[in-house]
Amino acid sequence: MTVEQFETWSMYICVSGLIAFMIFIVWDLAKKSKAGKFGTFILFLALGLGLLGFIIKTILVSSLEN
Numbered sequence: 001m002t003v004e005q006f007e008t009w010s011m012y013i014c015v016s017g018l019i020a021f022m023i024f025i026v027w028d029l030a031k032k033s034k035a036g037k038f039g040t041f042i043l044f045l046a047l048g049l050g051l052l053g054f055i056i057k058t059i060l061v062s063s064l065e066n
Contacts, residue, residue, distance in 0.1 A: 019051060 026047050030040040 015054070022047060 023044075026043045027040075029035075030043050033039070035043065
């Protein structure tokens, strides 16, 4: 395994772990603040847009490199 492969794999693993932790934080925040269904939806929508941006960026960079 080269250094570049290790860095690529570790980035995807660490970012995935960070995203999972952020989902837990938002869920816990919604639960503790008693946000209700709509408030929880809005919280996850904001997080989902950030996640969607990361995924779109990865796909665009991959497609432009090929």
